[in-house]
Amino acid sequence: MLDIGYSLSSRFPDPPQTDYRSAGVHTLRHDLFCGDAYLADTETDHELATSWGWLPVLDFAWALCDIVGQLDADPRGSRAPGPQRAELDFTESTERLRFERRFGWVDVTADWVTRKAGRSAPLTCAYGELRREARDFLHDLLADLTDMHEGLADNPTVWSLQARFPRV
Template sequence: MLDIGYSLSPRFPDPPQTDYRSADVHALRHDLFCGDVYLADTETDHELATSWGWLPVLDFAWALCDVVADLDADPRGSRAPGPLRAELDFTESTDRMRFERRFGWVDVTADWVTRKDGRNTPLTCAYTELRRESRDFLHDLVADLTDMHEDLAGNPAVWSLQARFPRV
């Protein structure tokens, strides 16, 4: 089973004067809610996690949903032999997560995660599970952030984001 999670960084707090209701897309995606994220296969105990503390977690959730949608570009869906590839790159870093879909399965690798032998073992999950979990992660994250910053619930960019990627 796939688990996607996050933690906010105490080292990079949001500016205290932030107006979350009117924060623009750039601020939401690049300047606010910094921390770390992880994708984990709970059955194999394989995890791809950041430990930088500066990653904008809302941007990650947003970009992950975009990437997953890109992986569904073939109209044959799970019957498509692929491979369909997509990348998620991180602002302020050269590191990337790579996604490769074949039939109904997705291999996820991260540039910064390598074993001692230099290989990068992919985290493998079903596409439908990745789609569901990425959207659940986005909605759960927005709910958590809204609990911390009530004005965020009134932000039109957040409304559009949630409407674009509804829970599955």
């Protein structure tokens, strides 16, 4: 079972004067909601987690949903022999999450884990599970953030994001 989660950082708080209702795409994706995120296989206890504190978690969730879409670009879907590849590039560093789909399975590796542990085993999950969990993560994160930040639920970018990636 795949689990995707996050924590917000107290070291990098959002500016107190932020108007969440009118914040633009760049601000929402890169300047707010810093923390850490993880992907974990709950059955094997294999986890890929950031521990930097500065990761924009909304951008992470948004980019993850985009990547899942890229992995499904082949019209043959799970019958495609692949591999289909995509990368999530953390713009604040040189680190990347790499995704490789073959048939209905996706291997996820993290540059920072591979460097630390030599060549570590990828986190492997079913493509359908990754798609569902990525979208659930995005919607759960948005629900948490809109509860914490007045006006965010009224932001047109948030509406568009929820419509673009509905829960599966």
